[in-house]
Every structure is written in C-alpha cells, then in structure tokens.
Amino acid sequence: MFMGLKYFIWTVAVLLTKESSQSTISGVTGGSVILPCSSTGHEIKPQDCNVYWRHNDTKKVCDIVKGEVLVAQQYSGRAEPFPEEYGSRNFSIKLLSLKQTDSGLFSCFITPTDEYKSIELIVVHREPQKETTTTIYDTTINDTTINVKEESSPSHMVWIAIGIFILMLVVVAIVYLCKNCFKKAPVPEFSVVMNLDEEH
Ligand SMILES: *[C@@H]1O[C@H](CO)[C@@H](O)[C@H](O)[C@H]1NC(C)=O
Ligand SMILES: *[C@@H]1O[C@H](CO)[C@@H](O)[C@H](O)[C@H]1NC(C)=O
Ligand SMILES: *[C@@H]1O[C@H](CO)[C@@H](O)[C@H](O)[C@H]1NC(C)=O
Numbered sequence: 572m573f574m575g576l577k578y579f580i581w582t583v584a585v586l587l588t589k590e591s592s593q594s595t596i597s598g599v600t601g602g603s604v605i606l607p608c609s610s611t612g613h614e615i616k617p618q619d620c621n622v623y624w625r626h627n628d629t630k631k632v633c634d635i636v637k638g639e640v641l642v643a644q645q646y647s648g649r650a651e652p653f654p655e656e657y658g659s660r661n662f663s664i665k666l667l668s669l670k671q672t673d674s675g676l677f678s679c680f681i682t683p684t685d686e687y688k689s690i691e692l693i694v695v696h697r698e699p700q701k702e703t704t705t706t707i708y709d710t711t712i713n714d715t716t717i718n719v720k721e722e723s724s725p726s727h728m729v730w731i732a733i734g735i736f737i738l739m740l741v742v743v744a745i746v747y748l749c750k751n752c753f754k755k756a757p758v759p760e761f762s763v764v765m766n767l768d769e770e771h
Contacts, residue, residue, distance in 0.1 A: 651664060
C-alpha cells in the first residue's frame with residue numbers, strides 16, 4: 572500500500588517534469604529559430620560539458636565536444652551554437668534557412684551531467700513572395716514565436732514607417748497653415764508696447 576503510493580507519486584513527478592521540459596517552437600520556411608538548451612550542473616566546468624543535438628532522437632544535428640563544434644552535413648551552415656554563451660552553460664543553437672522537413676523533435680543531451688531536453692519544432696510553410704499570414708503563429712504565443720513573426724514580416728515596419736511619415740507631413744502642414752492664420756493677431760499688441768516704450 573505504502574509502496575504503491577510512493578510509486579504513484581514518483582510516476583506523477585516524472586510525468587510533470589517530462590511535460591515541463593518539453594516545449595514547442597514554431598518557425599516558417601526560410602526563417603530561423605533558436606532552440607534553447609542550458610545545463611544546470613553547476614559542479615561541472617562549462618568547458619568540460621559535451622553537448623549532442625539530435626533530430627527525432629537519432630539524426631545528428633550538431634555536437635559540441637570539448638568546445639569544438641561539429642555540424643552534420645544536412646545542417647551544414649544551418650546550425651550555429653553560441654560560443655560566447657558556453658560560459659553560462661547555454662548550449663542553445665540557432666537553426667537557419669528552415670525547411671519543412673526540419674519539423675520534428677530536437678533533443679539536446681549534455682554529458683557528463685546526463686541532462687536531456689527536447690523541443691518540438693513546427694515549421695510552417697510560407698510562400699516566398701506572399702505577404703505573411705500571422706494567424707497561424709498566434710496559436711503559440713512565446714518569445715521565440717514573436718521573434719520569428721517580427722523577422723518574417725519586415726513589410727509591416729515599412730508600412731508603419733510610411734504611415735508615420737505621412738502623419739508628420741500632415742502635422743507640419745497644419746502647423747505651417749495655422750502660423751499664417753494667426754500671424755496678424757499679435758501685431759497690434761506689439762505696436763502698443765512699442766508706443767508705450769517710446770513715451771518713456
Ligand atoms: C515557451 O518557451 C519557453 C522557453 O523559452 C518554454 O519553456 C515554454 O514551454 C514555451 N511555451 C510554449 C507554449 O511553446
Ligand atoms: C542562450 O543564448 C541564446 C543566444 O544568445 C539566447 O537567445 C538565450 O536567451 C540564452 N538562454 C539563456 C537561458 O540564457
Ligand atoms: C521527424 O519526425 C517528424 C514527426 O514525427 C516527421 O514529420 C519528420 O519527417 C521526421 N524527420 C526526420 C528527419 O526524421
């Protein structure tokens with residue numbers, strides 16, 4: 572009875588930790604994403620950590636062994652770690668020029684701490700020349716997805732810039748016109764002051 576309860580608690584704990592260590596990231600074809608992976612093993616020096624990134628748990632993506640980076644041929648030029656982050660045990664990688672076949676499970680295994688983290692990547696197809704459809708990415712609101720969205724729609728920024736520019740033109744035009752309208756009003760006051768000065 573007691574052992575049964577213990578086992579139940581253990582199973583629940585495993586399920587909970589498994590769920591929290593699994594995250595979903597989405598990107599668009601041709602875009603890029605950062606796949607996060609950090610070690611919490613503070614008793615190990617960062618330079619002694621070896622990191623093995625895999626796709627669907629079997630296909631090699633990228634290894635970081637003794638600080639050396641080895642990228643698999645399929646990911647040549649498309650997987651980049653952040654060497655400046657190794658010191659903080661951050662072994663995240665950036666995946667560039669995303670393809671739809673990159674979808675699936677990415678896992679990072681760190682030795683000698685034996686830490687395992689998996690990230691589900693969803694690559695949504697994007698037409699090369701079409702305007703971006705933002706509705707798809709809104710389903711998972713995350714820092715990463717927001718970054719992807721901003722990177723993928725530079726045309727929005729252009730339209731905002733044009734809008735601000737037109738607004739400024741209108742404001743300048745109004746200010747200019749109003750100056751002309753009110754110019755005549757203060758003139759008599761000035762002459763009164765001038766006259767007073769002359770009398771002294
Ligand atoms: C959002 O990203 C964090 C890591 O930055 C991850 O832990 C979390 O599971 C993600 N959430 C979703 C809904 O993708
Ligand atoms: C790890 O490094 C990447 C790239 O600089 C950064 O985006 C990410 O936020 C870092 N993660 C942590 C947990 O510091
Ligand atoms: C990885 O798994 C996903 C879903 O299980 C699948 O769609 C994808 O084709 C797989 N990719 C590789 C390279 O095995």
